Amino acid sequence: MTLLEPWVLFRLAAGILSMLLFAYGAWVGARILRYAHVEAATEGRLVLERQFELAATLVRVGAAAQLSCVLLSILAADRLSGVIRGAMCGYGVVQQNVWGWTSMSLSLASSLAAGVLLQLFALDRRVRGLDLMRPLAALTVVMAGAPLLDLVACVAWLGRLDLSATASCCSTTLDSARREGLAYWQGPRIATTWGALFCVTSAIGAAMSAHRQPRRAPVTIAGGITLVALPLSIAAVILEVAPHIYEVPEHLCPFCLFKADAYFIGYPLLGAVLLAGIWGLGSSAAASLSSGPRVAEAFPDFARSRMLRQAIAWALALVLGAAPVAVYTLGSRGASLFR
Amino acid sequence: MNKPTALSARQVGKRVNDGKTRREILRDVNLTLSAGEFVVVRGASGSGKTTLLAVLAGLLLPTTGEVWLGGEPVSRLRDHQRADVRRKSVGYVFQDFALIEGMTVLENVLLPLVPDGRADAAAVSRGMSLLERFGIAGLARSRAESLSGGESQRVALARARITAPPVLLLDEPTAHLDAERAHGLMDDLSVLCAEHTGVLVASHDPRVYDDRRVTRVLTIADGAVA
Numbered sequence: 001m002t003l004l005e006p007w008v009l010f011r012l013a014a015g016i017l018s019m020l021l022f023a024y025g026a027w028v029g030a031r032i033l034r035y036a037h038v039e040a041a042t043e044g045r046l047v048l049e050r051q052f053e054l055a056a057t058l059v060r061v062g063a064a065a066q067l068s069c070v071l072l073s074i075l076a077a078d079r080l081s082g083v084i085r086g087a088m089c090g091y092g093v094v095q096q097n098v099w100g101w102t103s104m105s106l107s108l109a110s111s112l113a114a115g116v117l118l119q120l121f122a123l124d125r126r127v128r129g130l131d132l133m134r135p136l137a138a139l140t141v142v143m144a145g146a147p148l149l150d151l152v153a154c155v156a157w158l159g160r161l162d163l164s165a166t167a168s169c170c171s172t173t174l175d176s177a178r179r180e181g182l183a184y185w186q187g188p189r190i191a192t193t194w195g196a197l198f199c200v201t202s203a204i205g206a207a208m209s210a211h212r213q214p215r216r217a218p219v220t221i222a223g224g225i226t227l228v229a230l231p232l233s234i235a236a237v238i239l240e241v242a243p244h245i246y247e248v249p250e251h252l253c254p255f256c257l258f259k260a261d262a263y264f265i266g267y268p269l270l271g272a273v274l275l276a277g278i279w280g281l282g283s284s285a286a287a288s289l290s291s292g293p294r295v296a297e298a299f300p301d302f303a304r305s306r307m308l309r310q311a312i313a314w315a316l317a318l319v320l321g322a323a324p325v326a327v328y329t330l331g332s333r334g335a336s337l338f339r
Numbered sequence: 340m341n342k343p344t345a346l347s348a349r350q351v352g353k354r355v356n357d358g359k360t361r362r363e364i365l366r367d368v369n370l371t372l373s374a375g376e377f378v379v380v381r382g383a384s385g386s387g388k389t390t391l392l393a394v395l396a397g398l399l400l401p402t403t404g405e406v407w408l409g410g411e412p413v414s415r416l417r418d419h420q421r422a423d424v425r426r427k428s429v430g431y432v433f434q435d436f437a438l439i440e441g442m443t444v445l446e447n448v449l450l451p452l453v454p455d456g457r458a459d460a461a462a463v464s465r466g467m468s469l470l471e472r473f474g475i476a477g478l479a480r481s482r483a484e485s486l487s488g489g490e491s492q493r494v495a496l497a498r499a500r501i502t503a504p505p506v507l508l509l510d511e512p513t514a515h516l517d518a519e520r521a522h523g524l525m526d527d528l529s530v531l532c533a534e535h536t537g538v539l540v541a542s543h544d545p546r547v548y549d550d551r552r553v554t555r556v557l558t559i560a561d562g563a564v565a
Binding site: 040041042043046049050053125128129130 | 349350352354400401402403404405411412415416417419420
């Protein structure tokens with residue numbers, strides 16, 4: 001009866017809401033794509049434009065709900081770890097059946113896509129006209145399948161959890177990790193950490209530069225750097241930050257970062273990374289749509305605000321990620337955790 | 340030299356559903372108002388004058404066609420953008436004046452500046468000078484509900500002018516006025532026209548549409564403007 005757990009219910013409710021609103025948006029989007037040839041200012045076209053306004057508002061709510069899905073999935077996994085024997089954190093809950101990682105990956109990907117779509121709708125709200133109506137309608141149609149897939153995977157994962165079984169959690173992997181050779185991770189860890197540091201600082205610099213000169217090219221460059229920095233920074237959190245928090249070099253579990261004994265650092269840290277990704281990629285996507293004169297007129301103000309937010313989010317992620325490493329280094333008087 | 344167009348309507352139609360039937364209130368209205376022009380739309384009660392004014396002001400959306408205000412298709416903008424254009428480009432005097440009871444005359448006049456956060460000391464000074472211009476400065480601290488019809492009408496006119504909009508729309512402005520007040524209003528409106536404000540009045544009052552200072556008189560019947 002996992003479906004009666006409050007956080008599971010919240011997660012499913014958010015998924016259903018998102019799926020329904022995207023489905024309506026896709027229906028209106030399909031009509032727009034089908035009838036957009038209708039002459040401007042005719043009754044049919046004006047009705048279509050007003051339907052788009054309503055659908056855009058609803059899709060924005062749906063996208064916000066979808067964005068919350070990844071957070072609710074983590075919360076659901078974390079809370080359920082208390083009722084599944086052997087699960088010390090969300091890892092044990094996600095790992096318990098084959099749908100866990102599929103669902104979590106789909107939630108992350110669809111939340112990121114929903115966040116990017118939200119940015120495009122935010123730009124659309126600034127445009128004095130409906131120049132972005134067709135591209136947004138097409139994107140909504142394309143995007144509509146993602147919340148559905150995410151919901152199906154989530155129901156399959158949560159619905160098939162066996163509360164009576166003993167879960168295999170991240171702690172059980174520690175010994176085998178040591179046996180299989182800690183050295184195996186050192187190369188990727190060092191490369192990932194330095195790569196993430198370089199990319200995140202570059203992303204901050206590029207975002208601040210684009211904030212000062214909010215033109216298409218600098219914003220696209222900042223988005224490109226973000227595209228590389230995003231997976232690298234998540235990998236660095238897992239390979240570098242998590243071991244330092246628990247002072248165990250083999251402890252590569254992101255879910256433990258959401259627990260109280262890690263000061264819940266996973267929420268602000270990975271939240272900042274996700275938001276930085278959304279603002280960076282969203283602005284970059286917006287830059288690719290801002291060729292028309294009215295969109296181009298609205299773009300600089302939009303890009304300026306998003307680039308500043310992106311820089312702040314990356315800076316926050318950098319500080320939060322560096323803090324556990326710095327604390328450990330100070331406590332150990334400079335000794336390396338991985339020696 | 341041609342005067343710039345302050346307001347235009349192109350193929351504007353307005354239909355409403357009243358439950359079972361669809362009523363056509365406006366049909367293919369084409370209309371242009373230039374800066375400094377004084378236009379009167381005359382027509383019997385129920386001919387569509389008030390709806391036309393509301394559509395031209397961006398208060399109502401047309402079912403077909405477009406309304407252009409200040410170079411922008413105001414009828415096809417989003418709600419917040421339309422409200423923004425409306426506040427800056429149009430002054431509107433409602434038939435019943437729509438003053439807010441419980442507020443003073445000066446507060447009513449400053450009301451259009453509140454959403455933009457511009458109701459500051461300079462605005463108060465401008466509001467007072469408008470009240471002086473319309474001869475009601477002494478009523479600035481009076482509450483709206485204590486005013487006579489003529490006084491309310493002048494407060495509504497001052498409120499419509501507080502943002503110095505290029506277009507002024509008035510719906511039956513002389514309905515509550517005696518002959519002397521009606522003449523005074525026409526004097527005020529003609530002065531505004533001389534200051535390059537485009538004025539459009541909907542009225543079935545001959546004191547308005549027979550006034551020699553009116554530039555054009557259009558007739559609306561069954562939603563069609565001729």
